[in-house]
Amino acid sequence: MNATPAVQPAAGDHSVPGDVWSRDFVHRHRKWCEDFVLELRLVDVPGRVIGDRLAEVESHCVETGQFPEEAFGDAAAYGKAVVAEAGRGSSVGVWSTALLSAGQVLVLFVGSGAAARWAHDKLLTYNAVQVVCLVGVVLLVALLPKALGAVIRRPLVVGVPYLSLGVAAGVGAALVSGLALPVIVSLSAAPVAVGLFVVSVLLSVVSYVNLRRSEDPVVSPLAGEPTGDSALSGSRTDRRVSLYSSFVFPVIYVILAMMNWVA
Amino acid sequence: MSDRVPTGEWLRGVLETCVLQTMTDRPTYGYAIITALAAAGLGEIKGGTLYPLLARLEKKGLVSVEWRAGDGGPGRKYFALTAAGREELKAAREQWGVFVTTVSTHLAVDVDREATQEVPR
Structure with a gap:
């Protein structure tokens, strides 16, 4: 376990973390994911942090069988909630x-x-x-x-x-x-x-x-x-x-x- | 419990503590936390509420995180209590106990007053 906030690839995986846009989940829920990423990009949240938060959404939705809209609501509103926690990046x-x-x-x-x-x-x-x-x-x-x-x-x-x-x-x-x-x-x-x-x-x-x-x-x-x-x-x-x-x-x-x- | 009772509002104040409680035995992940809270009778917490809260706990250093490969799924983000998290949970439990006692005492006083005022003629 990490004592500091960090993002690590899943255990057993030694590949370089991949571009989120090539993920099947993101393809299937393209509109929601794009709106979410846009909200975070507009305030310069780092790409790795955005990828981490999007992975939380993917993992949760795959586990529960829910759509992102059901579990997380409006993408832009959820993006704002994430920004409030993650903070803005350097512009x-x-x-x-x-x-x-x-x-x-x-x-x-x-x-x-x-x-x-x-x-x-x-x-x-x-x-x-x-x-x-x-x-x-x-x-x-x-x-x-x-x-x-x-x-x-x-x-x-x-x-x-x-x-x-x-x-x-x-x-x-x-x-x-x-x-x-x-x-x-x-x-x-x-x-x-x-x-x-x-x-x-x-x-x-x-x-x-x-x-x-x-x-x-x-x-x-x-x-x-x-x-x-x-x-x-x-x-x-x-x-x-x-x-x-x-x-x-x-x-x-x-x-x-x-x-x-x-x- | 009456439908008018604002349990959602009460829960908002102690949700962080309840979430920390779900991690006392072992590291756990988002969906398991939601399931545990529902099983405890606290209702179904949405992912949109839980994950920003977990990020806040992480930012405060109360939990640590680790991505692990999932069973057939894309992977799970596990959350574990840190030493500071355990201390926070312990303190929150004590404060909650004091709060419950205070509120219960206050509400009991009101019930006693109503009982004396409604004496039949």
Whole structure:
């Protein structure tokens, strides 16, 4: 017996704890399990703790023949009860990812605009309304961790307006460029376009390292179902997802810059 | 016992103690604890109530935990009393005894008063 709170694989099992999503129980009660995991993920409860609590649910339901809804009630409400006992995790990883993404969005907007100006041999200029719109977009992305719970739980009431606000600010920044407003920022377009592309690549590298370092899969302490192969394949998939999501910004940057150049 | 008696509310105050009591002989697991409490006449405790309570006991260091392979099942999480848990249970038993005596004395006084007031003419 452990004197300290710990999660151990079941006795006799020497395999690495497996990804909960490959468990048959989780497949059969996917909706309940997803809602439960989401509630704990939103407050950064560590993956191992989530896996442990989900294993309690699985073990109990298999033993009693009950559905999770019968034995544990609403998944989100039970998740909140578990959070009250398990405590919240560190949210440093989520916030650093949000800030990096906000930086990428800013670089994307300014850099692609600079490419268009460079193509026409003009200065990159911003008026006050454009600056406010850009700051608005960046803030909406940077504050996403704060709003994420409401955005996911109430997509129509919160999610769509949140996204619309971001799009409106972005489109607004582009539209007001044609208005005869006083210019408050004026820069040479070529070095900005090239320099910000380099910044975008650097932010992607930092983002990739950050994502790999903060990877925290939800693993089950229960033995049996997940094989080493599935764990390995899950790890490869995670790495690919981190790579694509990190380097998507420089790719979009190049595409937008090329479109602006030829337009 | 009358249906109006709020046993659920009474139990809430002593459920931790009752759960600790189920572990006195040997380490046990969630479903066995629910069965033991039901057999003791305390009603059926839902998993959604029991497991957060067990997590609280674990956090306080009153129980230790261990996952073990189940008989044909996916595995069971066993809970065992720690030394601090045994001390807590002992103290809770004594406090409960004092509480029951106090409440019983109080309720008996009320019954005596009612008996004297309802003397037939």
